[in-house]
Amino acid sequence: MTRIRGFYLAGERAILGAITVGFVLCFWEGLTRGWWARLLEPALGSGAAAWRISPIFLSSPTAVALTAIRVFATGDIWSDLGVSGLEFLLGFVLAIAVGIPLGLAAGWYRRFCFAIEPFLSALNATPRVALLPLIIIWVGIGIWSKVLVVFLGAVIPICINSLAGVRTTDAKLLRVARSFKAAEGRLFRTIILPSAVPFILTGLRLGVGRAMVGVVVGELYAATAGVGFMITVAGASFQTDKVFVGVAIIALAGVLMIEALSRLERRFETWRPKVGAAT
Amino acid sequence: MTEHERAFIGTGSVLVFLLVWEAVTLSRLVDPLFLSSPTLIARAGYELFAEGTIWKDLRVSGTEFVIGYLLAAGVAIPLGLAVGWYRRLYFCLSPFIDVLNAVPRVALLPIIIIWFGIGVWSKVVVVFLGAVIPMLLNTLSGVKTTEERFLKVARSFGASELKIFWSIVVPGTVPFIFTGLKYATGRALLGVVVGELYAATAGIGYLIAVAGATFQTDKVFVGILIITTTGILVVELLNRLERRFEEWRPKVGSAT
Structure with a gap:
């Protein structure tokens, strides 16, 4: 446990940075693919459609990578x-x-x-x-x-x-x-x-x-x-x-x-x- | 004496420049269509203001500038203070700050136009x-460069973290914030x-584009002159404001 903690503390900056970047990319990808809309549908009903954004409008990390x-x-x-x-x-x-x-x-x-x-x-x-x-x-x-x-x-x-x-x-x-x-x-x-x-x-x-x-x-x-x-x-x-x-x-x-x-x-x-x- | 010399030589060189410019256009060495001339510019400026057509452009550009700039200050200063104070928050946000810092933000214009249209809001963004x-980077480095001794003294006297933040960190950050605000003026005008x-x-930018195309x-x-003047005025205003704050700022380093 202390070894994991030591590892984390040594690379805290990189780890926290990577996590937030990953989180944001994931959120972005999910917006264009409608993940969040599907996830929120039971709770929000038709309002969940706002969580799906056209790829033309926003693109997505995978689309950008493929285009590159x-x-x-x-x-x-x-x-x-x-x-x-x-x-x-x-x-x-x-x-x-x-x-x-x-x-x-x-x-x-x-x-x-x-x-x-x-x-x-x-x-x-x-x-x-x-x-x-x-x-x-x-x-x-x-x-x-x-x-x-x-x-x-x-x-x-x-x-x-x-x-x-x-x-x-x-x-x-x-x-x-x-x-x-x-x-x-x-x-x-x-x-x-x-x-x-x-x-x-x-x-x-x-x-x-x-x-x-x-x-x-x-x-x-x-x-x-x-x-x-x-x-x-x-x-x-x-x-x-x-x-x-x-x-x-x-x-x-x-x-x-x-x-x-x-x-x-x-x-x-x-x-x-x-x-x-x-x- | 040197101050006078500076003013003399400065005015002299500007006058020579303007005279040569005027002479070149008057003598038709270069078509005035290409180069214009100081007197033509002065007349055009006078006409624009006399006709009053320019006020609308000034108002639109002014609105875009003021809203965008205030919004930026409203976000950047608190965020910069927070990111400077909480190390982990800095670790989380630094990739985004670095990337945004590296991208010339104007390259995002085509996307911003898709998102917000060609009205006022795309410019505000x-x-x-x-x-x-x-603004953010300067506020951040202001917090980071807080005088170590002050923090140590305050901590040994058992000051609460909140008290330290408000009475040591924030006042020490003010000059950095002003540097950021001044620097941001140029970026905002751009x-x-x-x-x-x-x-x-x-x-005004639209006026320039249309005038150039015709x-x-x-x-x-x-x-261009209007934009330059605006930039100089805003920075001068911030300088004045900064001097007011300067009076009650602790003199760091002078009492070592």
Whole structure:
């Protein structure tokens, strides 16, 4: 008995989580299959019909799983995945290429920061997807409109975090380096850049989320291919199971990328300047 | 001096940007249909408000935002406190919170439209889903990061769990809740805009979508400006509110 209890306590989190997830999936499956309606019929009479929900409306875990297998087996999904992946990659790489140098420069040159600050704050306060109708006018409904939305979504957190990274460099280190007459370029490369790395990684992690929103919304709004497009088409034709498959793919992609970046972040955590801790 | 310099340079760069924009459109380098211009946008904004057609859109979007946001706060804050306080409840709910956190909630729009139609309620649900997660996660981490010493002191003086919860945990969580509320504002606005871009019959996002589809670029910009202003105002309001709470909050760490 104590061994079972010990086992439970050791894995309590996983066990309780698995139980609730199983319970919810079971409840969901039962709703579309009419298990609960049949179960409640003696008690509620005709009112029990409310416990049976059309699969078109709600889908079910098994239907979603089967559709996922079918979609991957027939290979329909690969072209959509390719398009969305390309949009994401191009937009995100562009955001990194612009956001990090811009943020570092703005952090290093005070006056430059003053000049671009209003634009950064304004863009930060605007949900960038609201710009979609404009972007569509400018670059059409092909993949470039999505690349642009992804770029705009990801560039702001990346830039702001890089900026913050430069700003929070330990002042003591700078003073020491300056007293030993280190050149400004050297200062930047050996002190500022390394201590900004953890912040940049945080920016990348936040940027991934925004970029995903950009891909999905861009494709929901106007596209001819992509996972978001698949979701819209499936939704418009009441293929609820396919919608869930699309949502699951996006969620999975997001989780994987954020997890990878979190690992990288933890790896570089020791580089983060302990400002104020050793004063 | 630096404060002045900041204001000078900031205003200067914005002015230069606006002037260049205006000049580009005036000189017909780029068709105004594509780019609009600051003066065209100002005129379109003036006309929209003078004609009064915009009030209906503002009201619809406002209703969606307010209902969804308040609903999210009403669910997320108590739930976050409970989940932070009861470890087992956290274990039970964490898979769902993590999954919802990972899904861009706007991807659920097609399903939400099937469930709730294209009226106000589908947007309320999107706003709710967008806002509830940051509020919940922040409240949760607020409870989790309660000052260990305070709990120990209270327990050694035999304070009841309820008393500890209300007089130590909840006040300590307030700043975290505000962070969540501020963060959620952006998500909620995103929900309103995307929901209305995707399927709606009224609202600011709908105005933007229609204006974009008919190449009224100036009107699109007016819509975007309205949304940006709203976001800034709500966050500013929350900042003020937070400062009021700040006054009676225990100064953690200052009296070590």
